[in-house]
Amino acid sequence: MKKRGRGIAAAYYGTGYGNGFPDVSRARAEISKDGNIFIYIGATEVGQGAKTIFCQITAEILGVETQDIHFVCEDTSQTPDAGTAAASRQTYNSGNAVKKAAESLSQRLMEQAQNHLQLNSVHGLKLENHWVYLEDFPKKRVHFKELVKEDTLIVEETFTAQTVKMDEETGEGAPYWPYTFCCYGVEVEVDTETGEIHVIHGVCAQDVGKAINPELIEGQIEGGFAMGLGYGLMENIGLSKGEIKHNRFANYLIPTALDVPELEKIIVEDPSSTGPFGAKGIGEPVMIPAAPAILNAIYDAIGIRFYEIPVTPERVLVAIKDAQKEGKE
């Protein structure tokens, strides 16, 4: 028989290294003598979209297009260290470093423009399309190229996250900043003959602070959900005496395109006071509620609570049998 059930799960997750551990990102911004804009940062792109959003952040501050930014990352001989692409920290931590670097480049450009245009101060100056101009009197303007033709402009900035180590005795402290929140709902179908579980629909609501790139966020949610689904239903490393037995795709199963449901994605924006434009990291949070929501839905479908994952067909069949036996006794 096929039985359906629904379940939800919510999570909150502290991003960054946390617990007072130094969490530092550095970024360098440059305008070369020919007017080209460069960002150098050691942040690693693994497909999550860091490169894209760092260019967006820079472009926003300097009033140019994202494709105007020459972006150099990962190469440690050229870039300042920005920590690992881990702990869901690149958007928040390195995003802040990039933003600071772009802001101080903007400040330097305005100071040079003040001199060049013989103004009293930098107030009222705007950056747009590679020009610095006075908003109230736009004729007073100078091109970036003119300002850097003698010397390349170089600035470097550092962002260090604020976390406080927990007191070992009392457990008090502020170990993470910021936190990210999410809630997923799923519907599953359990085949009581074969033990197979099919997730047929999912809804994912994810707090992101501020969505710098909604398309990339959706991609992270989709990917995180699939990883969480695999974690809950099929992925088993088969640890035995410290040795991983399931060490290949033939015996360590991960979801295929037929295993994942269509997802409804809800991006919740509630800007974080210390994030770049209010943004927070979501890399890991998007994974977390999937497995517990699925397990709750299984309970709703067949009335059995599983306390061990993955909930494989074999485990489902054994549990159904045990429940029937108990029912008879």
Next chain:
Amino acid sequence: MISISLTVNKQVYQVEVEEDLRLIDFIRDKLMLTGTKEGCGEGECGACTIIMDGKTVNSCLVMAFQAHGSRITTIEGVAKDGALHPIQQAFLDVGAVQCGFCTPGMVLSAKALLDENEVPNRHQIREGISGNLCRCTGYNKIVDAIELASSYIKEGQQDETSSSGRQ
């Protein structure tokens, strides 16, 4: 050594290969077409997918000599005259690429599917790429991309028949 002749991306090759050379190594190491990826080397992940005589195969499971006389398309042969194939364009347009390691295989599986069935439904698309594992995207955006590619290809054909050409 065995001498074989085969066509890869419309180019004919006459070559001598070792008996134990796998097709994937021939493609990557001899032809230097490194767009074909090796994820597992045992037929599970589909990263090494190529099209051989109209059908997708895992090039890690085929010996080079078995490809004698065949016509092969790798990811390098999908774009035409410097313009992206509609499937590649659709992958870019919907954001169906994250780390990109599965992407060449996905594009070729999609191509084989669309060559046979121009307007597949979403379930048929899922089946068509079920031999290609992706750890990043959760697949849905890839399914979206293939659906979009199917509409691009249809539009392209309509434009051709009305001889206006795509803008």
